[in-house]
Amino acid sequence: MRIGLSAAGTSVEQIVLQAKRAEADGFTSLWYASPLLGDPLAAMVAAGRATSVIELSTAALQTYACHPVLQAARAAATAAAIGGTGRFSLGLGPSHPEIVQGQLGLPYSTPGRHTEEYVRIVVPLLRGERVRFDGQEFRVDAGPLPLAGDAAVPVLVAALGPRLLRVAGMFAAGTLLWLANAAAIERHVAPRIRQAAASAGLPEPRIVAGLPVAVHDDVAEARAAAAQLYARYASRPAYQGILGQGGAAGPADVIIAGDERRVAAHVRALFEAGATDVRLEPFGVGPDSAASLARTGALLRELVRG
Numbered sequence: 001m002r003i004g005l006s007a008a009g010t011s012v013e014q015i016v017l018q019a020k021r022a023e024a025d026g027f028t029s030l031w032y033a034s035p036l037l038g039d040p041l042a043a044m045v046a047a048g049r050a051t052s053v054i055e056l057s058t059a060a061l062q063t064y065a066c067h068p069v070l071q072a073a074r075a076a077a078t079a080a081a082i083g084g085t086g087r088f089s090l091g092l093g094p095s096h097p098e099i100v101q102g103q104l105g106l107p108y109s110t111p112g113r114h115t116e117e118y119v120r121i122v123v124p125l126l127r128g129e130r131v132r133f134d135g136q137e138f139r140v141d142a143g144p145l146p147l148a149g150d151a152a153v154p155v156l157v158a159a160l161g162p163r164l165l166r167v168a169g170m171f172a173a174g175t176l177l178w179l180a181n182a183a184a185i186e187r188h189v190a191p192r193i194r195q196a197a198a199s200a201g202l203p204e205p206r207i208v209a210g211l212p213v214a215v216h217d218d219v220a221e222a223r224a225a226a227a228q229l230y231a232r233y234a235s236r237p238a239y240q241g242i243l244g245q246g247g248a249a250g251p252a253d254v255i256i257a258g259d260e261r262r263v264a265a266h267v268r269a270l271f272e273a274g275a276t277d278v279r280l281e282p283f284g285v286g287p288d289s290a291a292s293l294a295r296t297g298a299l300l301r302e303l304v305r306g
Helices: 014-026 041-049 068-082 111-127 162-171 180-200 219-229 237-245 260-273 289-304
Strands: 003-008 030-032 055-058 088-093 133-135 139-142 155-158 173-178 206-215 256-258 278-282
Touching: 003 014, 014 030, 014 041, 030 041, 030 111, 030 162, 030 278, 041 055, 041 068, 055 260, 068 088, 088 111, 111 155, 133 206, 139 289, 155 162, 162 180, 173 180, 180 206, 180 237, 180 256, 180 260, 180 278, 206 219, 206 260, 206 289, 219 256, 256 260, 260 278, 260 289, 278 289
Parallel strands: 003 030, 003 278, 030 055, 055 088, 088 155, 155 173, 173 206, 206 256, 206 278
Antiparallel strands: 133 139
16 A cells, blocks of 8 residues: 655754655655745755655645746756655645635636646646647746656646546646545546546546544544644635535544554545545644554554555
């Protein structure tokens, strides 16, 4: 099973240490959120140079904050600095209106079209091609970019709704999910993205499931903790949609929680539903949250080692 972790840390040193431990423990990947250390790419280079095989991916960089040509150039430079074919993947997403409009002061009226055009520019640039694109959001004449070893950099799209799942299947290497449970993957995500990839004549896409996880015997207590920790997602339309596809009312309904047997079964169910990779974010529960984190870590290490 291809199991990875959400990256965490408040310094480059912590990021590097986590990467070394994750690789030693057998995890296949680490996933770096856009706000991590302000911009995760520099820390990812440091982590990549301190490891040898683990995949490092952004999950996901905001598209609105960076022009696609510049984003592709940053990704190509990061991949070259990390080294090794397939060690770096670029996860992209349009973020949310409260961030793009509220924090950046940018319009957010056409996120679907914006993301589609963005991906159609970035992907060929990261294949080493010249791109001439005349769209409604972008006009570009750029490239080719120098790629280390002439190896393409895979692009994954943070796609939860039908349009972006189509974009991820037709133009990218797959999708990054967050808060999509097994039911949502099986009924909503996998059929749409696979059909889109097949129509474009592309290989079966990656489906990277992402969920919080806690090994803790009291599931109700774990859900209560998650309801507080992940409350910010409950009001965002994109997450409301994917939660609804899984029959859930809020983030606490889709977390993976319970004893070791229950958590292991839930992780396996994600793969059975169509996920090719699983990104897990451990969180602590109860007065002794360190104990539940330790149990979670022990189980996940057991799972990745088979």
